Amino acid sequence: MAPSKNSTPEPLRPLLVTSALPYANADIHLGHLLEAVQTDIFVRFQKLLGRAVTYVCADDTHGTPIQLAAIRRGITPEALIAQAYENHTRDYAAFNIGFDIFYTTNSPENRFYAETIYEGLKRNGLIVTREIEQFFCETDRRFLPDRFIVGVCPRCGAADQYGDVCEVCKSTYEPTELKQARCITCGKTPVTRKSTHAFVTLNKCEAFLRQYLTGDVLQEDMRNFIDTWIKDGLHQWCITRDAPYFGFAVPDMPGKYFYVWLDAPIGYLSSSARWCKDQGKNIADYWDENASAEIVHFIGKDIVYFHTLFWPVMLHNAGFKLPSRIFVHGFLNMSGEKMSKTRGTFILARDFAERVAHPQAAEYLRFFFAAKLGATSADMELDPHEFVNRVNAVLANIIGNLHHRTAIFIERSFNGAVPDAAWDASLAATAQEYGKKIEQLYKNVEYKSVVELVQALGTMGNKYFQDKKPWESVKTNPDEAAAVMVTCINIVKACAVFLKPITPNLAAALERQVGFTFAWNDFAFSLRNCKLGPTEKLATPIDIAAFAGIMGPPPADTKALEPPLAPEIDISEFGKTDLRVATIVAAERVKKSDKLLKLQVDLGAEKRQVVAGIGKFYEPEKLIGKQVVIVANLKPAKLMGETSQGMVLAAKDGDKLVLLSSEVLVANGSKIS
RNA sequence: GGCAGCGUAGCUCAGUUGGUUAGAGCAAUGGAAUCAUAAUCCAUGUGUCCGGGGUUCAAAUCCCUGCGCUGCUACCA
Numbered sequence: 001m002a003p004s005k006n007s008t009p010e011p012l013r014p015l016l017v018t019s020a021l022p023y024a025n026a027d028i029h030l031g032h033l034l035e036a037v038q039t040d041i042f043v044r045f046q047k048l049l050g051r052a053v054t055y056v057c058a059d060d061t062h063g064t065p066i067q068l069a070a071i072r073r074g075i076t077p078e079a080l081i082a083q084a085y086e087n088h089t090r091d092y093a094a095f096n097i098g099f100d101i102f103y104t105t106n107s108p109e110n111r112f113y114a115e116t117i118y119e120g121l122k123r124n125g126l127i128v129t130r131e132i133e134q135f136f137c138e139t140d141r142r143f144l145p146d147r148f149i150v151g152v153c154p155r156c157g158a159a160d161q162y163g164d165v166c167e168v169c170k171s172t173y174e175p176t177e178l179k180q181a182r183c184i185t186c187g188k189t190p191v192t193r194k195s196t197h198a199f200v201t202l203n204k205c206e207a208f209l210r211q212y213l214t215g216d217v218l219q220e221d222m223r224n225f226i227d228t229w230i231k232d233g234l235h236q237w238c239i240t241r242d243a244p245y246f247g248f249a250v251p252d253m254p255g256k257y258f259y260v261w262l263d264a265p266i267g268y269l270s271s272s273a274r275w276c277k278d279q280g281k282n283i284a285d286y287w288d289e290n291a292s293a294e295i296v297h298f299i300g301k302d303i304v305y306f307h308t309l310f311w312p313v314m315l316h317n318a319g320f321k322l323p324s325r326i327f328v329h330g331f332l333n334m335s336g337e338k339m340s341k342t343r344g345t346f347i348l349a350r351d352f353a354e355r356v357a358h359p360q361a362a363e364y365l366r367f368f369f370a371a372k373l374g375a376t377s378a379d380m381e382l383d384p385h386e387f388v389n390r391v392n393a394v395l396a397n398i399i400g401n402l403h404h405r406t407a408i409f410i411e412r413s414f415n416g417a418v419p420d421a422a423w424d425a426s427l428a429a430t431a432q433e434y435g436k437k438i439e440q441l442y443k444n445v446e447y448k449s450v451v452e453l454v455q456a457l458g459t460m461g462n463k464y465f466q467d468k469k470p471w472e473s474v475k476t477n478p479d480e481a482a483a484v485m486v487t488c489i490n491i492v493k494a495c496a497v498f499l500k501p502i503t504p505n506l507a508a509a510l511e512r513q514v515g516f517t518f519a520w521n522d523f524a525f526s527l528r529n530c531k532l533g534p535t536e537k538l539a540t541p542i543d544i545a546a547f548a549g550i551m552g553p554p555p556a557d558t559k560a561l562e563p564p565l566a567p568e569i570d571i572s573e574f575g576k577t578d579l580r581v582a583t584i585v586a587a588e589r590v591k592k593s594d595k596l597l598k599l600q601v602d603l604g605a606e607k608r609q610v611v612a613g614i615g616k617f618y619e620p621e622k623l624i625g626k627q628v629v630i631v632a633n634l635k636p637a638k639l640m641g642e643t644s645q646g647m648v649l650a651a652k653d654g655d656k657l658v659l660l661s662s663e664v665l666v667a668n669g670s671k672i673s
Numbered sequence: 674g675g676c677a678g679c680g681u682a683g684c685u686c687a688g689u690u691g692g693u694u695a696g697a698g699c700a701a702u703g704g705a706a707u708c709a710u711a712a713u714c715c716a717u718g719u720g721u722c723c724g725g726g727g728u729u730c731a732a733a734u735c736c737c738u739g740c741g742c743u744g745c746u747a748c749c750a
Binding site for chain 1: 675676677678679684685686687697698699700705706707708709710712713714715743744745746747748749750
């Protein structure tokens with residue numbers, strides 16, 4: 001019989017910690033990093049305590065978006081995710097995220113566990129199959145999930161709404177209810193087709209979920225949240241997708257694949273398995289339902305549903321261990337604005353690491369996150385001014401300067417060796433007391449309170465230094481100056497140990513000076529008689545100007561424009577181009593072309609026909625009345641048999657085209673100069 | 674639309690089961706000090722605790738309502 005959870009004392013129970021798996025079709029941004037930093041601090045703290053901790057993460061590599069991204073770039077999904085893997089591991093490494101393994105869901109282990117869990121669900125009678133009707137695009141030869149069709153809202157008639165919810169009237173509906181539906185990739189009208197899918201009857205698991213979630217798995221606020229979902233009644237969960245799909249085939253359903261959200265969380269399990277294999281450990285000691293291990297997940301509030309409802313049901317029905325704790329964090333906002341891909345206001349981890357002009361920028365971001373993180377799902381604000389203020393105040397001024405003024409003093413007045421004297425008993429007791437509190441705070445992921453206490457301790461050190469005036473006593477009463485130095489260097493060390501999970505590099509600089517590596521309990525002992533190595537500054541101030549590289553448009557010299565700038569011209573050459581404002585009065589698709597639209601434009605004095613290659617991005621009927629800019633003196637040309645007397649200007653944003661127009665309506669035929 | 678959460682000093686946030694003059698950090702102003710990274714230390718807050726109504730001896734805290742913001746709303750990662 002395997003030991004139960006309670007029979008193994010906590011320090012001996014292995015601990016498995018995860019961050020959510022980043023999706024492999026995009027780069028790591030500051031939001032991902034917030035979670036990774038939160039997790040990494042937890043892991044580093046537990047390791048510092050001496051506990052056996054494994055930090056597991058992986059790329060989430062399956063699903064339609066990956067497949068489509070690969071098609072668009074003309075590469076295989078495997079090549080796409082390989083590239084993502086490289087980028088992701090590089091970006092995390094730049095912020096000292098210490099994974100024990102960063103694997104992939106596109107692995108043999110993951111296929112094995114996906115099939116195992118599917119079998120488990122089936123064995124317990126939780127899988128049913130049912131025929132459903134879905135849109136199918138005959139051009140792209142695929143079924144269209146709700147986000148891959150757009151059309152007119154069946155409730156309010158708003159145009160360009162996705163297949164699940166109307167952004168205008170907020171009503172939800174079935175994709176097949178959408179009017180004038182069209183495929184988001186090719187713009188063609190889809191047909192409806194029937195297909196058989198597998199569903200997990202989550203509704204049968206209500207009692208189990210209620211029981212599981214009443215423990216202390218979740219923060220209070222999250223528990224209420226989920227209660228309402230359960231109260232509203234759990235639905236069946238569709239776990240299959242039709243071919244073509246990048247993922248794992250369902251063993252007993254030809255042409256069907258596991259939905260990416262089935263195999264994504266299984267990545268926690270399969271990556272652990274791979275780590276165990278590499279380390280010569282036994283996976284059963286971690287994930288078997290009776291294993292002594294504790295499993296802790298860190299996730300964002302956007303994926304709570306999957307982790308608290310689907311995931312426990314999957315694990316429970318296949319004989320695996322349930323997570324003992326799920327920490328849910330909020331989102332990161334930038335200077336008051338939401339970080340969002342669509343608004344383009346999100347900052348990539350790589351850009352932060354490369355463009356914030358300070359050698360400790362990455363470490364400072366870790367600190368900043370920690371200084372604002374508690375165990376709630378509240379959103380966090382990242383404002384560069386606040387970042388600069390907090391980092392400079394605590395790391396550079398209070399702790400960095402206390403270290404420097406102490407170390408330099410010891411160097412000059414005590415030959416670089418910490419004097420042989422006792423340290424102040426009251427401050428020693430305070431350090432001890434803070435150590436106990438901070439230990440508990442780290443365990444509860446209340447990092448901002450950790451930072452508050454460290455700051456308070458650092459301030460006490462500075463005050464002590466200030467009050468004792470060792471620069472005077474060193475001349476009159478060297479023994480007293482010696483005691484001050486011992487005390488201050490010990491306080492610096494305590495701060496460094498306390499901060500080590502948050503700012504490992506800062507701690508490492510002091511470790512080099514004292515000549516050994518800190519474990520958690522090292523915050524308490526005295527450095528008396530310790531011979532100090534050369535003094536390195538622990539933290540240098542950062543200036544707001546360091547953020548210039550990421551806050552505005554990127555500076556021209558950091559990155560070449562893409563595509564490269566054309567050769568220089570003088571104004572007379574530009575003058576040869578006659579640009580005019582025109583209003584589109586009629587628009588229709590050019591026959592047999594997906595890209596070309598035939599436009600009739602009003603130039604004021606005359607009307608013209610212009611053919612534009614924007615058919616993939618604009619619907620003809622939506623263009624009528626729109627004012628655009630055209631090249632009016634372009635030599636007429638024939639495109640697909642249609643005459644074009646000019647060219648419409650559009651900006652190429654990635655692979656998208658966006659029409660240019662004037663800020664306010666102006667007279668047709670207005671010249672642009 | 675439904676559900677959930679939030680709205681406290683210029684900024685970021687604490688405020689435990691309702692209980693004395695509502696707190697911290699940063700910023701700001703003044704001062705002290707000069708060992709040190711122009712760093713440090715001390716002093717200084719007249720804040721409609723989003724508005725309105727209610728319960729109570731007592732409300733930032735509980736109830737109702739209005740406004741604003743955010744999230745979720747499952748076959749979208």
